[in-house]
Amino acid sequence: MACIECGYLLEEERITKWAKRHGYRRLLIQAPDGIKRCLSSLIEKLEDEGLEVLLSGSHTWGGCDVVMDEAETLGADAIVHIGHHGPVRFKPPPNILFIAAHSRVEIANVVEEAALRLAREGVRSVGLLTTVQHAHLLERAEAILRDCGLEVELPRSPDPYMWRGLITGCDIRAAESIKEEVDAFLVVCGGTFHATGVALATGSEVIVADPYAGKVVSVEREARRAMAVRLSQLSKAFEAREAVVLVSTKPGQRVGVDVLRNVKELLEGRGIRCRVLVVNDVERSVLEDYGPADLYVNTACPRLAIDDYELFPGPVINLGEIHYLLKGDLSSYTPKDAFMQRLPSHIKPP
Numbered sequence: 001m002a003c004i005e006c007g008y009l010l011e012e013e014r015i016t017k018w019a020k021r022h023g024y025r026r027l028l029i030q031a032p033d034g035i036k037r038c039l040s041s042l043i044e045k046l047e048d049e050g051l052e053v054l055l056s057g058s059h060t061w062g063g064c065d066v067v068m069d070e071a072e073t074l075g076a077d078a079i080v081h082i083g084h085h086g087p088v089r090f091k092p093p094p095n096i097l098f099i100a101a102h103s104r105v106e107i108a109n110v111v112e113e114a115a116l117r118l119a120r121e122g123v124r125s126v127g128l129l130t131t132v133q134h135a136h137l138l139e140r141a142e143a144i145l146r147d148c149g150l151e152v153e154l155p156r157s158p159d160p161y162m163w164r165g166l167i168t169g170c171d172i173r174a175a176e177s178i179k180e181e182v183d184a185f186l187v188v189c190g191g192t193f194h195a196t197g198v199a200l201a202t203g204s205e206v207i208v209a210d211p212y213a214g215k216v217v218s219v220e221r222e223a224r225r226a227m228a229v230r231l232s233q234l235s236k237a238f239e240a241r242e243a244v245v246l247v248s249t250k251p252g253q254r255v256g257v258d259v260l261r262n263v264k265e266l267l268e269g270r271g272i273r274c275r276v277l278v279v280n281d282v283e284r285s286v287l288e289d290y291g292p293a294d295l296y297v298n299t300a301c302p303r304l305a306i307d308d309y310e311l312f313p314g315p316v317i318n319l320g321e322i323h324y325l326l327k328g329d330l331s332s333y334t335p336k337d338a339f340m341q342r343l344p345s346h347i348k349p350p
């Protein structure tokens, strides 16, 4: 079933069968803000099938962000997580069903326009990538690119939950795996967020085919701006004497106590005092309430520091960037380190 108004495939029959097969009666549904408004008819249909349905009002940023605490508090038997492909960086219990919410928007026109543009530029081989909403149309996109005379690679992240050609905001390892083999990347998705990640992490030419806007655009300017922001934030971090280390409670974003201890030891070895702040969503008002700090070390979603750095009242760095702070040198800065949600393996506490 697709929501007529929004055009997402919400797979109501699959949800019903899954719930009945497992004997789940009370379901907690969660979805990104843009999809929540499309759920009333799905909820009605599930209720008609005798299921009790609760909708989480929380933001749902990614497959890392599953409302297991809410389900436990409310006594829900199971969670239906809509809008993402699967779990990100955590092992899900069996009572979570991921519904991708594929979009019914047509992609052929923008993909063809992108293919012709790439061919005109002399590009011969393309890495084809997409987000979960268009993943079901990737073979179609591949055929269009080949018809335009391009060689196509459909890479895959090492995460077994990820599909061929799929990227998320923080998992662009599929692109990294073939960056030496292709002349450019084509990302089929709405907006420039995902494609900017690919450009930052690979340094390659990246074109977006946006089927919602009906546009084909390069993200070169966005990637350059993001790189400049990272360098500026890191150079300000060199002056820090007091840091707040942010830890998220979201299952795929939280880090272990051992990581926090390592971070504290490393920073204190450089003369930076640390306090740890635990949050669910990172909000500026919460950070401001906690009082001033001249550095934020973000162990939650790495894209916060890259795209939403203005949420932080001071400079922010990610876990994978700590070694630049320790060295006090940015000459070898590699933006793909910003996507790492762990300390690089060569960094050891003193």
Ligand code: SF4
Binding pocket: 061, 062, 063, 064, 065, 088, 168, 169, 170, 171, 252, 253, 300, 301, 302, 303
């Ligand atoms: S950590 Fe951030 S970018 Fe990665 S899946 Fe979660 S919300 Fe998306």
